[in-house]
Amino acid sequence: MxxxxxxxxxxxxxxxxxxxxxxxxxxxxxxxxxxxxxxxxxxxxGKAASILWQHEFEELPSSAKECRHALTGELPGRHCDRAFECKGCETHAKLVADAKALPFLDTGGFDVPADRYYHRGHAWLKPEEDGTVTLGLDDLATRLVGKPSTLDLPPVGERLAENGPAFRLSAGKARVRIASPVTGEVVETGSLAKGFLLRVKPDGPLDTRALLSGGEAAAFFTREMDRLQLAISGARGVPALADGGLPVGDLSKAIPEEDRDRVLGEMLLEA
Amino acid sequence: MHTQKPPSSLPAHRYTLVVDLDRCTGCGSCGTACAVENNIPPAPERSTERTGVVWMRVHEVTTPATAGERTGFVPIPCQQCDNPPCVDVCPQRAIEYDPRTGIVGQIPVRCLGCRYCMVACPYHARSFNWWSPEWPEGMAASLNPDVSVRQRGVVEKCNFCVQRLQAARAKAAAAGKAEIDPADYVPACVEACPSRALSFGDATDPESEVARLVADGESFQLLAALGTHPKVWYRSSDPVVRERLSRTGVMRG
Amino acid sequence: MDDTLIGRGLKRTPLPRFLLWLAPWAGLLAFGLYATYLCFAHGLNQTNMDNRFAFGLWIYLDLTVIALGAGAFFTGFLLYILKRTELKAVINSAVVIGFICYSGAVGILMVDVGQPLRAWFTFWHPNVHSMLTEVTFCITLYLGVLAVEYAPLVMKNRRLKEIPGLLVLEHKLHKLMVVFAGIGTLLSFFHQGSLGGLYGVLRGNPFAFREHIFIWPTTFFLFILSAAAVGPSFVLLTTWLVGKVSRKRLVSPEVFQTLGKISGWLLLVYVVLKGIDSLVWINATSPKTGVQVSSFYAHPPFGTWILFAEVVLLGLVPAVLLLSRRVRARTGLLVLAAVMACAGVVLNRYVMTIQTLALPSLPFDSFLSYSPSWQETAAFLAVLGYGVLLYSISFRWLNLFPEERELAAKG
Structure with a gap:
């Protein structure tokens, strides 16, 4: 040849x-x-985590992609097309500029402490006095997961990327990763008993622009309850909205085992 | 058909075989001589008429009663077409048309065994080695050292005993001559035919017998309508035989 | 282990039942591999082919599966180049089907040739005038392209995407998929055509020979068109079949209708051109060699009905059916039309291969018959077994139908 x-x-x-x-x-x-x-x-x-997140986001059902400003009723029916990265979002910038502080209304029965920031994937972030932040599962995720059968925390020294995997857990047949609300380095691992799961030293000044807090977080939790209802509406033996909806107290038991993996993935934003 | 014309440049020599069907008795000597000359292994027991290796096949042909029933024999080796349908189809140039002699050569060591050339050849002049060649004990010692022994899985066919042409050339070169002596190049089948039904020679040489036979208007080619321009010609004094053999096979009746 | 490989939200049958489903296909594959072992060990005398019937079941099947596998390139072309985004729903499945068809065909070809170890000679001493050279070059390369298109599906497997970097590579490959779709289209165009050219160039065979347009016989273009026409039909058919076997809704009905409509239009163009080609062949090409076309059909059972069946019954009729909105609206009829369209091309490949070889050529020849040996049949069944195995595994562990999850959630 x-x-x-x-x-x-x-x-x-x-x-x-x-x-x-x-x-x-x-x-x-x-x-x-x-x-x-x-x-x-x-x-x-270090773009791997972001690409993974983009991929996950693309595969999620559209119900999981509602814009934060739609949650609060500012922009009805708007879906996010930038994987919840609000930093470069013009709409977000405009709305934040003339935002009045939203009233802290109903949280749908969940415990939403005001000293924390909430990621759309249900991790919370709490700035500590020493400049580090602690991360944990918010009340909805905690109730949804119930008692995890395994909890894989990254070792001290591991790097986390915003929206990248922070840690993994499993419950019954479900395996799911929790997305990190922050970019930084793990400096301490906690436990469920300690009240936090990871202590992270953020890279540079803490950036919470993509996270929810205050009244916006309260609205988020209320709307997440609707989404959960939607996610398990197909599953058998689950109380429907007409029956008064899901009992907030014991969410994990309300989900049939065969649907647990799918529902957890949908709620915790892993496709 | 775009190939009706003969090729633009005809070979320098045109080695040609003329078969006189009137003389052929169907004895099969040509095929046997060919097999011995070209190291063709004996057919294995399981082989059929259609699976053995045969370079020179003698077909027994009976014309239908409507045409005055009679039986004859038609020896068909590779027709050495000047416009061969096989050369262009080979994916790896294992078939070559020699522009100096007009001989269509098959290079068995390069053959992949895809059998596309067998499909392309309307004369079915090729054989595939369906079996590994096996010689009865002692017979391997009598193989012709001038011809390679093929292996299983390749296609082969008649090449007008081209090794004899090479030998003739070597002889001519040794004697300091530019051209070979025609008597030095005769294929094994021609040599062996007891009834002298086969004539062989260079048709570009006006003195040769084949040039005369081809030119006298009594000779015809098989499937001439396909435009393959064979260098094997056939002769018969019987018009029924001539007419029937000039047709294409699908034409019944 | 198995659970963690299945995509999130996808319901798959329990592992033991899945293995039970695989068992007979694996058996078929093993049996066929034994037959190919016999062919390699003892030679092609294990087949019923001979010096006169030098191509048989295998070549026929190669032509057929490659035509049916055209759905991979054509769906890719429609999705990535013409931006028919609704076809995202079936592209993964089409790629897997294409890969199975092409790898199966290449596998069978390697058994079919007498000296498979010399296959590389075609690359080293190519005769560029041979249609088979073009086929060899294009199919080899295209199989590589299909593998590249398959790889992202594997990388997106739920477990594998956790491997750092793998998903990133998938992401980058996916961004460049338009290049592979373009190359795939180019390569498919030429090898589908050259497969048709294989017969159209046979100057010694007035049944197969066709007029040339530039350097290509008309069969070159007809094969491209017919393959492009049935490719979408075959994707439709396999998707429907997988849905039936797995008892799931995999794509929305609109996708079926789109595939049917595209198939219908192309089939109509093909049938018209095939009709024109046949008329030219009947009135000019064949008579020039002194043969009336009627004599090709004088050998029962290969009568003129076969031409009628090919062009009208399994050509024009399914084309019209596929183009009818009312037919497309009913899945049963749509599937039937797709089956007919595929059958038409399967018949065309059969005629081009088997009838071409069976017809007598020398004046005293007779019409030949051939039936494949069990080894040939078994080797073919091995391709079927391999195909079902690979597809089943892909269906279980890879996300072949992006819409499946949402359709399942809707109930």
Whole structure:
């Protein structure tokens, strides 16, 4: 095939055919190389967590993608198309600029302490006095998971990326990761008994722009209850809204085992 | 058909075989001589008429009663077409048309065994090695050292005993001559035919017998309408035989 | 282990039942592999092919599965190049089907050739005038492209995507998928065509030979069109079948209708061109070689009905059915039309391969018959077994139908 081959004939047919073939082969190989190189670069630059998050977000049902300003009723029916990354969002910037403090209304029966920030994937973040932050599962997630059968916390020194995996847990047949609300380094691992799961030293000044707090968080929890109802509406033996809805107290028992994985994934934003 | 025209450049020599059907007795000597010359292994027991390796096949043909029933024999080796349908289909150039001799050569060591050329050839002049060649004890010692022994899984066919042409060329070169002596290049089948039904020679040489036979208007080619321009010609004094053999096989009646 | 591999929110049958389902197909594969072992060990005398019937069941099936596997390239072309985004629902499945068809065909081809170890000779000493060279080059490369298109599906497996970097690579590959879709289209275009060209160039066979347009016989273009036409039908059919076997709704009915409509239009164009081609062949090409076309059909059971069945019954009729909105609205009829469309192309490949070889050529030849040996049949069944195995495994552990989860949630 190569022109060096003794019986190669340099007629137009050969040149065109082999030229086209070589060009196609080069395109395929070149594209693969480009993909591999840019993947490697993305990984070394720490973009892996963000890409994973983008992927998860894309695969989530649209009910999970409601804009935070839709939760509060400011923008009815708006869905987020930037994977809850509010920093660069123009709509968010505008609404925040003329936002009045929302009234702290009903939290749907959940405990929503006001000293914390809440991630849409149900992790909370609490700024501590020493400049670190502590992370934990919020009240809805805690009730939803019940008693986790395993809890995989990252070791001290591990790097976390905002929206990347913070830790993993399993309950029954369900396995799910909890997305991190912050970028930084794990400096202490906690436990359910300690009241926090991870202590993290954030990179640079703490950025909470994508997180919810105060009245917005209260509205979020109320709306999440609706979403949960929707997520398990197909499952058998679950109280419907007409029956007064799900009992907040014992959420984990309300979910049939065969639906637990799907429901947890949907509520904790893992596709 | 776009290939009706003969190829633009005819070969320098046109080695040609003329088969006189009137003389053929169907004895099969040509096939036996061919097998011995070209190291063709004996057919295994399980083989059929359609699975053995045969370079020179003698077909027994009976014309229907309506045409005056009679039986004859038609030896069909590779027709050595000047416009061969097989050369272009081979994916890896294991078939070559030699522009110096007009001989269509099959290169068994390069053959993949895809059998596309067998499908392309309207004369069914090719054989595939369905079995590994096996020689009865002692017979391997009598193999012709001038011809390679093929292996299982490749296609092969008649090449007008091209090794004899090479030998003739070597002889001519040793004697300092540019051209071979025609008497030095005779394929094994022609040599073996007891009834002299086969004539062989270079049709570009006006002195040769084949040039005369091809030119006298009594010779015809098989499936001439396909435009393959074979260099194997057939002769018969019987108009029924001539007419029937000039047709394409799908034409019944 | 198995549980953690199944995509979130997807219901799959319990593992023991899944393994029970796989068992007969694995058995078929093992049996076929034994048959191919016999062919490798003892030679092709294990088949019923011979010097006259030099192509048989295997070549016919290669042509057929490659035509049916055209759904992979054509769906990719429609989705990534023409931006028919609704086809996202079936692209993964189409890629898997395409990969199965092409790898199966290449596998069978390796048994079919007498000297498989010399396959690389085609790349080293290519005869660029041979249709088979084009087929070899394009199919080899396209199988690689299909593997590249398959890889992201595997990387997105629930467990595998946790491996750092794998999902990133998937993400980058997916962004460049339009390149692979384009290359796949180009390669498919040429090898589907060249497979048709295989027969159209046979100057020694007036039944197969066709007029040339530039350097290609008309069968080149007809094969491309017919493959593109039935590709979507076959995707429709397999999706429907998988839905039935797994008792799940995998795609919304609109996707079926889109596939049917695309198939219908292409099939109509194909049937019209095939009709014109047949008329030219009947009135000009074949008579020029001194053969009236009627004599090709004088050998029962290969009568003119076969041409009628190919062009009208399994060509024009399914095309009209697929183009009718009312037919498309009823899944049963739509599937029937798709089956007919696929059957038409299967018949076309059969005629091109088997009838071409069976017809007599020398004046004293007779019409030949051939029936495959058990080894040939078993090797073919191995491809079927392999296909079902690979598809079942992919269906269980990869997310082949992106809409499935939401359709299941809707109940």
């Amino acid at each position: 190569l022109p060096g081959n003794t019986d190669f004939i340099a007629d137009p047919f050969n040149l065109v055919f082999l030229g086209v073939f070589a060009a196609v082969l080069a395109t395929v190989v070149g594209t693969l190389v480009v993909a591999a190189v840019s993947a490697r670069r993305a990984v070394t630059r």
